[in-house]
Amino acid sequence: MISRRGVLAGGAGIIGLGVVGAAGWELAPYRVKESLGLTPDPFIPDAPEGQVRLETVSSAAMGADVDLFTAVPEGYGDGAGLPVVVILHGSSASAAEFRDFGFGHFLTAAVQAGAAPFVLAGTDDGPAGWVPDGSGADPQAMLTEEMPRWLGERGFDADRRVLWGWSRGGYGVLRLAEAQPDFARAAALFSPAVVDPDPVFDDLGALARLPLGIWCGDDDPFVDGVRQLVDGLDVPPDVLTYAPGAHTRAFWNDHTLDAFAWMAALL
Template structure:
């Protein structure tokens, strides 16, 4: 008999590869936001939402397990990496993986992804993704009969953003990062040409504020060939998270598809 882990890993291998720039964006076409509370009817919906905090319209991608009523589900935020977008979680196969995880016994939950930038923090440009997550997204979720977010997961730049979000929301039940883009010093961070200055970086950098993180809710994944491996090991040493898994792989889609079943199980069990 196949084990639960084998079934989930098999689902990951069957997923579509990432889309090339010439291909249409993954998922259904975006639809206008509802004018009144509306229960989700499809496992995947994409809506264009005006974000005052970011000063632009963003995609709101909502993913629920197939065959599970969406109303009242707990929510995990999904924060994408630099150069990606909310729809990236569709090309990574999250809808199928979430359904597979729930069918294998993980408690059901919804995933909400939105477009972000600037390592998901305010860098003084008038674009504040953290404010969007804190002030605007909860209303977008409750307007669709979902619960406010009680977990967050981030890939690369999104891992930086997830840890920053966790610092401001200590009541989160689960915080997960994959290949978190963290910076051990200012010259490294400055090379990214994102932060407005050293003070801005120091205020936001998760490695400088590890005391604000709760070990029991944190899970850290990183590939052993990832350029951020050293920084992520430093995070693990400082926080001693509930889960810390370093395995073969680099900073690429193939690695993230492979560890997503573990991440979804980690989140779902804590949202129980």
Template sequence: MLTKPPATTTEPVTTARNLSAGRYREVDVVIIRPAGIPAEPIPVCVALHGGLGGAKSFLDLGLPNMLSALVQEGAAPFAVVAVDGGNWVGHKDDDPQRMLNDELPTWLDYHDLANTPFAMLGIGEGGAGALNLARVPGSAAVAAISPTLFDTWPDAQRSGLFIDQEQWERTEPLRHITEISNMAVGLWCGTGDKTYLGTARTLAERTKAPVASFTPGGHDAAYWREVLPDALKFVGGYL
């Protein structure tokens, strides 16, 4: 069941619990608008969480204040919309990409937002998911923070994220460079993130990413809080 706020609301954060046919379950939808912006259609950046943290993990990272500060500094207003997606790869009765492609536009329209996202942002597994989603034509930018990328099937298999090699090949961003390179790519990965630093560098080189930041930090919330404002600024620059 969709939950819709009053049309005049200016609340910066709205949460809903929607039934997803693609995921065969109810999912959290967290809509984050800049504080003080009227409730009217504005561009949307879809945010994909890392691991099993869920859509609300972006609230724990402080994204609402970061977004409001960015707009107060002069950036054009946009909303960030986070949804629950599991590991973003999906299994038998769980298709998060179907949810994003077929269901999310209706949810955005219901909440008086532009129903075609202009950008994607993701962390960890969500970073890889955002890069995968970016293969769909129409968006301008994708920001990936500590993305879980695998350049060989044995490495991917050890992660336990994929059903089989075919699924990995279909959804692995490093296997679809040409499609991803059609948009602006921003990459952030901590130099202490030994598991994914190498593949993040590889993706940055192959896509000629206009922003590729590799600074001290690990695969953890402390690093993500540090770089998230820059990732928001990056996608906001493509409005």
């Protein structure tokens, strides 16, 4: 994909950009830029990634082996004693892709910028995402019953944890938090895939004691559902960011360091 930076560096060779002008381009909706193939490349910090692992573990709750991703910031060895941010990915992602997303680099960059150190850990969802699907796979049970044991066996402080998810993973975070409000210390949501009516809107009161951080793009297809979600909360989110962008890795990466700093403070 061609980045806007690359296009501009090549001069005024594209008529459309010349017509719009620099100021007009900045105000153009994200969907217009995306349709022209001119959205920015996803940002990844220039920082070392520390210790990153992808292992296979056996999950009784899922009835299968699953990938387990962990990342420790550079300079903290194997991460012994560090708290954990548990990752719930979106529908088009998997734990095997987390390294390519640059999560290890983001983690070290956040710590270098002053965030208290923590570990990232995530696995894969089931056929229905992060909720039980009726066929025996129960991602919620995996996260609440098996994940703490796996992380404890690796020396992490699995009792200090927050949840972080995007898209379908953000929806999964909400459903898990409603089912077990005391499981995590906080929840960070990137563009949660929520649409009213949906079961997640049935029990928003359960989230009243859970600190929430929510980030969503103005051109995200779920932004209306996110606004309805926020309006329905008994307690406003600690962090609420609507910013230019869509349902893309580029938008999520742009806000990952902010989310990591916020989560670290609550661990």
